[in-house]
Amino acid sequence: MIHAEDWRKEQERLDRVTEGLQLKIAELDPEVTGLRDQVVDIRKRFWEEVTVNTSTDEDFEETFYSIKQQEALLSERERSHQQRLQRWKSMKRLLPAPYFGRIDFQENGLSLSEQIYIGVSSFVDADGLNFLVYDWRTPIASMYYDYSPGAADYDTPGGLVTGEMTLKRQYQIRNGQLQNVFDTSLTIGDELLQQVLGKGADNQMRSIVATIQREQNAIIRNDKSRMLIVQGAAGSGKTSAALQRVAYLLYKHRDRLKADQIVLFSPNPMFNSYVSTVLPELGEENMQQTTFQEYLAYWLGNSMRLEDPFEQIEYVLTSEWSPQYEVRLKGMQYKASEDFLHALTNYAQWLGTEGMLFHGISFRDRELITAEQMKKQFYSYDPAIRLANRIVLLQDWLLQELTSLERQEQEAHWVQDELDYLDNDQYAEAYSEVRKKYQREDVVFDFTQQYVEQYGDFRNPDVGEENVFDFAMQEEDLLRRMIVKTHFKPLRRDVKRFMFIDVPGLYGQLFSDEAAYRSMTKESEVPHDWLEICRQTREKLSRNELFYEDATPFLYLKELVEGTRTNTVVRHLFIDEGQDYSPFQFMFLKRLFPRARMTVLGDFGQAIFPQATQLHEADSPLIRLYGEEETSLIRLVRSYRSTREIVEFTKSVLPGEEIVPFDRRGKKPSFSITENSVKRNAQMLKDLAELRSEGFDSIAIITKTAAQSREAYEALMEQGAESLRLITKETLTFEKGTLVLPAYLAKGVEFDAVLIYDASSRTYQRESERKLFYTACTRAMHRLLLYTTEDWSPFII
Numbered sequence: 067m068i069h070a071e072d073w074r075k076e077q078e079r080l081d082r083v084t085e086g087l088q089l090k091i092a093e094l095d096p097e098v099t100g101l102r103d104q105v106v107d108i109r110k111r112f113w114e115e116v117t118v119n120t121s122t123d124e125d126f127e128e129t130f131y132s133i134k135q136q137e138a139l140l141s142e143r144e145r146s147h148q149q150r151l152q153r154w155k156s157m158k159r160l161l162p163a164p165y166f167g168r169i170d171f172q173e174n175g176l177s178l179s180e181q182i183y184i185g186v187s188s189f190v191d192a193d194g195l196n197f198l199v200y201d202w203r204t205p206i207a208s209m210y211y212d213y214s215p216g217a218a219d220y221d222t223p224g225g226l227v228t229g230e231m232t233l234k235r236q237y238q239i240r241n242g243q244l245q246n247v248f249d250t251s252l253t254i255g256d257e258l259l260q261q262v263l264g265k266g267a268d269n270q271m272r273s274i275v276a277t278i279q280r281e282q283n284a285i286i287r288n289d290k291s292r293m294l295i296v297q298g299a300a301g302s303g304k305t306s307a308a309l310q311r312v313a314y315l316l317y318k319h320r321d322r323l324k325a326d327q328i329v330l331f332s333p334n335p336m337f338n339s340y341v342s343t344v345l346p347e348l349g350e351e352n353m354q355q356t357t358f359q360e361y362l363a364y365w366l367g368n369s370m371r372l373e374d375p376f377e378q379i380e381y382v383l384t385s386e387w388s389p390q391y392e393v394r395l396k397g398m399q400y401k402a403s404e405d406f407l408h409a410l411t412n413y414a415q416w417l418g419t420e421g422m423l424f425h426g427i428s429f430r431d432r433e434l435i436t437a438e439q440m441k442k443q444f445y446s447y448d449p450a451i452r453l454a455n456r457i458v459l460l461q462d463w464l465l466q467e468l469t470s471l472e473r474q475e476q477e478a479h480w481v482q483d484e485l486d487y488l489d490n491d492q493y494a495e496a497y498s499e500v501r502k503k504y505q506r507e508d509v510v511f512d513f514t515q516q517y518v519e520q521y522g523d524f525r526n527p528d529v530g531e532e533n534v535f536d537f538a539m540q541e542e543d544l545l546r547r548m549i550v551k552t553h554f555k556p557l558r559r560d561v562k563r564f565m566f567i568d569v570p571g572l573y574g575q576l577f578s579d580e581a582a583y584r585s586m587t588k589e590s591e592v593p594h595d596w597l598e599i600c601r602q603t604r605e606k607l608s609r610n611e612l613f614y615e616d617a618t619p620f621l622y623l624k625e626l627v628e629g630t631r632t633n634t635v636v637r638h639l640f641i642d643e644g645q646d647y648s649p650f651q652f653m654f655l656k657r658l659f660p661r662a663r664m665t666v667l668g669d670f671g672q673a674i675f676p677q678a679t680q681l682h683e684a685d686s687p688l689i690r691l692y693g694e695e696e697t698s699l700i701r702l703v704r705s706y707r708s709t710r711e712i713v714e715f716t717k718s719v720l721p722g723e724e725i726v727p728f729d730r731r732g733k734k735p736s737f738s739i740t741e742n743s744v745k746r747n748a749q750m751l752k753d754l755a756e757l758r759s760e761g762f763d764s765i766a767i768i769t770k771t772a773a774q775s776r777e778a779y780e781a782l783m784e785q786g787a788e789s790l791r792l793i794t795k796e797t798l799t800f801e802k803g804t805l806v807l808p809a810y811l812a813k814g815v816e817f818d819a820v821l822i823y824d825a826s827s828r829t830y831q832r833e834s835e836r837k838l839f840y841t842a843c844t845r846a847m848h849r850l851l852l853y854t855t856e857d858w859s860p861f862i863i
């Protein structure tokens with residue numbers, strides 16, 4: 067705490083700033099509403115203000131300029147409205163707590179020291195000369211996060227500024243009143259951080275701008291590397307840092323970077339809702355959020371049923387008994403590897419010389435163009451032309467072929483039948499329908515034109531009988547063409563969508579015997595049990611389904627053949643829980659987003675999927691992705707989520723994981739062993755009631771699998787539990803309360819208290835389950851309770 071005199075001065079200053087804010091807000095109020103009304107008004111009356119006259123060239127020109135002028139006026143007003151609205155909103159946001167920190171800094175060579183107050187956005191005094199509050203993202207504010215009092219410096223576009231920090235102070239302000247003031251000397255914010263971390267869990271993640279730690283600041287402000295890898299222990303603030311980084315980038319590059327040019331890949335849909343309020347709280351728009359699964363499903367369309375990562379992990383966790391289990395696991399690992407990606411790249415080259423597979427084009431049970439014809443045509447092109455370009459040539463050829471086949475088809479019986487079935491009304495209707503539909507298409511336009519001309523003649527009384535007959539003939543001809551055209555339309559559409567390529571066939575063809583695989587892919591190493599891997603993969607494909615581990619390779623092959631759909635709009639890609647992506651997926655993302663920088667956040671200690679990628683070891687595929695030169699690696703070891711007691715325990719579960727607890731004390735984890743599950747559930751209900759009475763309102767009962775979650779949920783409800791909520795992979799929103807969920811869905815989120823439903827050796831036994839158990843336990847902030855009815859898991863020592 068500071069002296070009373072200092073406190074008084076601080077409160078006075080706070081009052082002045084609050085007053086200034088209030089004045090400015092009041093001043094802007096009418097302007098903001100006024101401008102909005104003006105914009106709405108201009109929009110409404112846009113065409114009234116413009117005199118449209120196109121009689122002569124001059125009139126036309128005048129109209130054109132009048133519209134342009136009106137447009138310019140509108141966009142100028144809109145821009146000015148937006149700017150004022152932004153300022154108004156940021157001041158409103160500042161009002162209850164204008165700042166959270168202050169540093170006094172004396173620049174070398176200057177005699178005066180400057181007081182720098184830091185808040186969520188900037189605020190200048192009435193004459194616009196002095197910053198009363200600096201935005202936390204300004205270069206000068208970075209010292210607040212990076213230094214304790216003493217020598218300090220910060221980077222500016224003009225170079226490094228050095229000097230002496232003489233004071234560092236933190237504030238807790240509520241509704242314009244000082245609640246707490248701390249002067250810090252060593253690390254920033256330990257006291258404030260203690261207070262913040264001691265609070266209960268929220269159903270939404272919070273911004274951490276007031277207490278960002280130095281190493282987190284390095285993540286937030288890193289703007290040099292193409293690839294930023296953050297390996298951080300559970301609860302070390304990776305996701306938090308990532309979100310503040312988005313806010314920082316949007317601020318620093320506000321002239322050229324928009325929120326929709328940033329994409330965050332999150333671990334599950336529920337996580338999206340969990341983090342969705344952080345950026346708006348900081349006055350920024352949310353970036354785009356998706357899951358990798360959603361992305362795959364979008365590009366694969368619904369032609370095949372795609373297993374999702376949660377089904378895959380359920381298989382891994384529950385199907386150990388299956389004779390195919392070990393082989394599938396080997397398959398998963400191989401299909402996740404860089405080797406497999408190279409194999410596919412080589413395979414595509416091989417396809418350039420032989421082996422392409424197509425679907426013939428059929429129409430009314432007849433094959434119009436056979437797969438063999440396509441293949442012949444395809445290999446007749448110059449082999450020097452890239453595979454995907456040759457496919458485009460083939461596509462053109464097919465479209466031409468369809469045009470001539472369409473012409474021939476007009477004489478077919480079925481066309482006559484369709485014509486005969488049209489009664490007068492239908493005839494007219496069909497005609498006008500078809501005409502409407504195709505009017506825009508050039509090919510048909512000629513016919514329509516002809517028709518219109520004929521129609522004109524027909525209505526002309528000077529035209530004799532002969533012409534009427536002529537017209538009828540032509541009309542029939544026209545309708546025949548149109549009928550066939552309508553029927554051919556789906557064929558053309560499929561060709562345009564490359565449906566003539568048999569991608570499942572091509573992917574399946576890869577999984578043949580070892581010798582063939584080697585020659586198609588130039589791969590020297592083939593995993594053990596290759597034939598069995600092949601059998602499993604082909605069997606799944608034959609049911610029109612894809613294993614999750616096959617989805618990315620399948621899409622990659624599809625793109626090698628059809629051409630890559632790159633996204634050049636996205637500039638920053640954030641991948642949370644990066645350890646759960648395979649090297650293959652990372653390489654795929656790099657290709658897909660060629661202009662994006664990547665920030666990958668993860669913890670190998672929480673790698674629960676079989677395709678996991680080691681993030682930070684020297685030989686990590688991630689470091690190779692853009693090369694060491696373009697990669698920065700930051701490690702976070704301090705855990706902010708859990709109490710020291712919980713961290714001590716979780717450390718023992720995963721020896722070797724670098725994790726240092728933040729010094730916040732709490733109760734030790736509790737271990738309950740009961741004779742049977744009924745007694746265990748009764749104990750859990752008792753504990754739940756106690757936790758709630760202690761004020762914890764965000765509690766999770768974590769199980770290993772989805773089936774176990776359901777079982778726990780039903781058993782507890784039967785024994786009288788109240789207001790439990792069962793979470794499944796379909797759950798979209800994250801709410802407070804008592805949730806029952808499998809560990810893999812609890813990734814990335816946290817709870818006041820965690821109850822591990824079954825910590826027995828039967829449930830967590832295999833080495834591969836250690837990280838899952840660790841992930842479950844590290845979700846707890848204040849309390850961790852473990853239960854078993856048998857022996858404890860060997861991970862509990």
Ligand SMILES: Nc1ncnc2c1ncn2[C@@H]1O[C@H](COP(=O)(O)OP(=O)(O)OP(=O)(O)O)[C@@H](O)[C@H]1O
Nearest residue numbers: 274277278279300301302303304305306706707814
């Ligand atoms: N500098 C900080 N100030 C205040 N709170 C912080 C800070 N850093 C992290 N936290 C808090 O610690 C908790 C964990 O943070 P976060 O979820 O970002 O960690 P994580 O590394 O992504 O965790 P995990 O990998 O286990 O999901 C959150 O409650 C977050 O608000």
